[in-house]
Amino acid sequence: MQPYDVVELKEALPEERLAAGVVGTIVHVFEAPRAAYEAEFADGDERTICTAALTSEQVGPVARSQR
Template sequence: MKLYDVVELREPRPSEQLSAGAVGSVVDVFDGSPPVYEVEFADTDGRTVAMVTLRADQVVQRDGHI
């Protein structure tokens, strides 16, 4: 994955009030083994709801836009 890719959560994140299937955008990539991604989740008005650091196995990359 790379910056600005659209991703979908595979599993709920109750501590961030995000359900499985929530859609977000990759806003930072941390190289490492394995790499991790900072993903921003926003509401329909574009306000940030959560910023979460996730592994690749915790999200599914989606085609298209949020």
């Protein structure tokens, strides 16, 4: 995954009040100590709800046909 990719949460993040399946955008990619991604999640008015650092086990790409 790369910056600006559209992604979907694979699991809920209750501490951030985000349900599994919520769609966000990658804003930063971390290479070390292991691959991780900072993703931004927004509401329907495009206001940021939160940003979260996530592993590939927690977030995955959304297929273009699902956007």
